[in-house]
Amino acid sequence: MAMRRTPVVLNGLEKYLVFDPEKDTLAEVVRRYGLTGTKVGCGAGLCGACSVIIDDKVVRSCMKKMCDVEPYSNITTIEGIGAPNFLHPLQLAMAVSGGIQCGFCSPGFIVSAKALLDENASPTREEVRDWFQKHRNICRCTGYKQIVDAVMLASEVLRGEKTMQDIEFKVDPSHIYNTKHPRPTAIGKACGLLEYGDDLKYKMPPGTLHLAIVQPKMASHAKVLSIDTSVAEKMPGVFRIVTAEDVKGNNIYVTPLVHARTTLNGFNRKLLIGIGDMIKRYGDVVAIVMAETEEQARAAAKAVKVEIERLPEYMNFIETAAPDAIRIFEESPNIYMRQPVLKGDSADGVIENSYCSVTGSFYSTRQPHMSIEGDTMQSYWDEDGNICVQCKSMSIEWNRRGLAGAVGLPYEKMRIIMNTSGGSFGWSTGGASYGLIMICQMLTERPCTMTMSYEEFMHFSGKRCAAYSNGRLACDENGKVTALEFDIGMDHGAYPDVAHEMLQKVARFCGFPYNIPNVSGLGRMACSNHNNGVSYRGFGSPEAEHCSEHLVDMLANKMGMDPFEFRRINIARPGDTTINQYPYPEYPMEQLFDMLEPYYKK
Ligand code: FES
Numbered sequence: 262m263a264m265r266r267t268p269v270v271l272n273g274l275e276k277y278l279v280f281d282p283e284k285d286t287l288a289e290v291v292r293r294y295g296l297t298g299t300k301v302g303c304g305a306g307l308c309g310a311c312s313v314i315i316d317d318k319v320v321r322s323c324m325k326k327m328c329d330v331e332p333y334s335n336i337t338t339i340e341g342i343g344a345p346n347f348l349h350p351l352q353l354a355m356a357v358s359g360g361i362q363c364g365f366c367s368p369g370f371i372v373s374a375k376a377l378l379d380e381n382a383s384p385t386r387e388e389v390r391d392w393f394q395k396h397r398n399i400c401r402c403t404g405y406k407q408i409v410d411a412v413m414l415a416s417e418v419l420r421g422e423k424t425m426q427d428i429e430f431k432v433d434p435s436h437i438y439n440t441k442h443p444r445p446t447a448i449g450k451a452c453g454l455l456e457y458g459d460d461l462k463y464k465m466p467p468g469t470l471h472l473a474i475v476q477p478k479m480a481s482h483a484k485v486l487s488i489d490t491s492v493a494e495k496m497p498g499v500f501r502i503v504t505a506e507d508v509k510g511n512n513i514y515v516t517p518l519v520h521a522r523t524t525l526n527g528f529n530r531k532l533l534i535g536i537g538d539m540i541k542r543y544g545d546v547v548a549i550v551m552a553e554t555e556e557q558a559r560a561a562a563k564a565v566k567v568e569i570e571r572l573p574e575y576m577n578f579i580e581t582a583a584p585d586a587i588r589i590f591e592e593s594p595n596i597y598m599r600q601p602v603l604k605g606d607s608a609d610g611v612i613e614n615s616y617c618s619v620t621g622s623f624y625s626t627r628q629p630h631m632s633i634e635g636d637t638m639q640s641y642w643d644e645d646g647n648i649c650v651q652c653k654s655m656s657i658e659w660n661r662r663g664l665a666g667a668v669g670l671p672y673e674k675m676r677i678i679m680n681t682s683g684g685s686f687g688w689s690t691g692g693a694s695y696g697l698i699m700i701c702q703m704l705t706e707r708p709c710t711m712t713m714s715y716e717e718f719m720h721f722s723g724k725r726c727a728a729y730s731n732g733r734l735a736c737d738e739n740g741k742v743t744a745l746e747f748d749i750g751m752d753h754g755a756y757p758d759v760a761h762e763m764l765q766k767v768a769r770f771c772g773f774p775y776n777i778p779n780v781s782g783l784g785r786m787a788c789s790n791h792n793n794g795v796s797y798r799g800f801g802s803p804e805a806e807h808c809s810e811h812l813v814d815m816l817a818n819k820m821g822m823d824p825f826e827f828r829r830i831n832i833a834r835p836g837d838t839t840i841n842q843y844p845y846p847e848y849p850m851e852q853l854f855d856m857l858e859p860y861y862k863k
């Protein structure tokens with residue numbers, strides 16, 4: 262492999278960068294040179310996390326082939342903009358304006374904004390927004406307002422209208438709530454110095470093995486007939502290829518559903534799909550390559566050959582619940598859990614006799630979390646013989662318990678440590694990927710590291726459940742709701758990870774936060790061959806409220822009433838109960854409506 266060497270001016274210093282002209286991108290090269298503040302999220306030119314400045318222009322470095330970088334280009338990465346003891350106004354402004362949450366996008370935004378302010382010292386808010394849009398800087402956490410605030414604030418400092426001291430956060434000892442106290446990690450993130458999972462990859466000790474997963478991506482429902490690793494095993498740098506036969510434990514990721522009232526027992530998710538097993542979703546993994554370098558692991562993963570027998574694929578609740586659908590899990594019907602809700606009189610009868618009623622059918626979509634950082638992790642044995650996994654887990658304890666048997670190690674010997682994480686929004690409550698690295702770690706003394714590509718991550722990580730609902734809502738002539746009837750079918754995808762929690766939400770939040778005296782409802786949970794469900798903002802309640810809030814709008818409309826006023830009439834007040842007949846834990850709704858009213862009427 263022939264390398265090339267080119268001179269560049271990197272953060273003000275002339276350097277020679279050595280790279281593979283066939284495939285290295287600028288992002289890969291600067292990260293390899295230690296400048297890991299340049300993050301790689303999508304790796305496809307879509308998120309702006311990898312933004313750098315080349316000769317005054319913002320460039321997405323993941324898309325810039327290193328061989329296309331002109332000699333003596335002036336390249337600025339986040340590390341060349343400022344450091345904790347010598348902050349650029351943009352870095353301080355981002356920290357004090359709340360522009361930094363997970364922080365994975367922050368270096369890209371700061372680099373991009375630096376180029377803007379170099380070109381236009383007094384941008385308007387619209388120009389700032391347009392700039393970020395043009396340069397594809399995406400943030401999943403903040404909602405952008407705070408980032409625009411930060412750019413405007415920094416521009417004031419750069420124009421000399423304010424000093425750095427003026428914009429610093431000043432602690433008011435009398436209170437902390439309702440202040441913009443910067444998060445403790447904000448400055449590290451603003452400077453690109455905090456180490457996220459893929460940054461740690463470069464800092465692992467020599468001898469660390471790189472892992473790559475084998476996702477056949479041939480079907481969403483299939484029986485595995487063979488897995489041929491013979492060619493891949495002989496490829497350069499391959500240490501070992503791990504399949505289900507090599508797993509020291511039982512290979513079963515136990516989910517909390519094991520405790521639930523269901524016909525699936527929760528012991529049904531295999532981490533590695535072996536010969537004779539079923540692929541139940543597109544992203545299932547049949548093997549993992551352990552190799553000396555990431556590139557070698559990926560090359561060998563591509564050479565693993567898999568034969569399958571395709572089975573019918575059921576991609577939503579309607580298909581999976583059809584009477585002629587085959588079982589996705591032998592031991593259970595595809596609808597594996599039901600949760601009725603009954604309050605007051607039969608809603609059906611009350612609705613028939615009510616002054617006004619509406620009927621609707623709704624669909625709320627499956628939803629990917631789209632955190633800008635994907636899934637990335639490291640593992641090693643510690644000096645006490647514990648397996649340690651550094652990863653993005655939001656559910657450390659739950660995953661320790663869920664994975665111990667799968668991996669074949671006592672629970673007490675498992676440590677899960679959370680890395681600095683570039684967002685999750687719920688998907689990293691699922692621990693299956695951490696199970697994969699643990700399975701490999703059990704087979705070697707050498708440390709391991711694994712970074713999924715964004716595509717692998719999207720196919721592997723759980724998603725928000727999709728839901729189909731039918732509902733009816735009725736009220737009297739004054740607009741007081743009399744009854745609610747609903748049937749919500751949730752499609753939790755291939756594995757029942759958090760289905761129990763999800764279905765509970767249906768029974769709690771359809772019709773929330775109103776006082777509804779008569780309710781007849783049913784929640785049903787089904788598996789399908791889509792990706793598995795996992796927690797996501799609201800954790801099931803948006804799927805349930807999607808049905809009831811639409812019904813509320815429809816009923817207000819039919820009554821000729823303002824939907825805000827219609828809701829205000831029906832919100833729960835002290836003494837009223839939920840659809841489960843419990844008192845609401847708090848009754849702030851009236852106060853909230855009073856607060857909302859001026860905004861609504863604007
Ligand atoms: S645009 Fe380069 S990582 Fe997303």
Ligand code: FES
Pocket residue numbers: 360361362363364365366367399400401402403633683684
């Ligand atoms: S702070 Fe922007 S993606 Fe998290």
